[in-house]
Amino acid sequence: MMQAAHPRDPGSEDEARKVIEAFLPLFSRLDVRGLLSVVNFPHIRVTGSRTVIIPSANEWTGDPTPLEDDWHHTALDSLTFVQSSPDKVHALVVFSRYQANGQRYVSHRTLWIVTKIDGHWGIQVRSRSRRRSDRGSRVRGPSVLDM
Numbered sequence: 001m002m003q004a005a006h007p008r009d010p011g012s013e014d015e016a017r018k019v020i021e022a023f024l025p026l027f028s029r030l031d032v033r034g035l036l037s038v039v040n041f042p043h044i045r046v047t048g049s050r051t052v053i054i055p056s057a058n059e060w061t062g063d064p065t066p067l068e069d070d071w072h073h074t075a076l077d078s079l080t081f082v083q084s085s086p087d088k089v090h091a092l093v094v095f096s097r098y099q100a101n102g103q104r105y106v107s108h109r110t111l112w113i114v115t116k117i118d119g120h121w122g123i124q125v126r127s128r129s130r131r132r133s134d135r136g137s138r139v140r141g142p143s144v145l146d147m
Contacts, residue, residue, distance in 0.1 A: 006083035013081045015121040016089035016114035020079055023123060024095060028073035032062045040115050040122030048129060072100040077107060087116040093126075 019038045026034040036057055043054040045064050052064045077094040084090070091114065096107040113125035 046127035
């Protein structure tokens with residue numbers, strides 16, 4: 001059986017790439033205000049069976065990602081668009097976390113959904129499977145939501 005091709009919108013993918021590539025440096029700087037410029041609400045983070053929903057910018061207190069004690073920064077490894085339309089893009093995002101000495105200690109394959117709401121492109125959903133590397137992590141910096 002032949003599978004139907006997923007729809008693609010190159011212009012939307014360009015906008016999604018800009019937002020995703022801007023997100024990780026802001027995240028690494030723990031820039032709460034800057035992150036607001038590249039997310040849409042409600043903002044949803046799914047990790048394994050746990051889901052955090054941040055209804056609006058008023059409830060945004062920082063990214064809800066738990067970070068390990070030795071985390072220094074996060075960097076994008078690869079970005080692959082799965083499907084796209086004029087107002088939504090699904091992307092496979094692979095990123096790695098690094099220690100201050102530049103040593104990579106974990107990589108994650110994730111699915112992100114970038115949406116266009118009222119003319120604003122932003123990351124609305126980030127989802128990944130929970131892995132053993134997540135155990136024992138804690139929230140750092142301006143992130144105050146416990147996963």
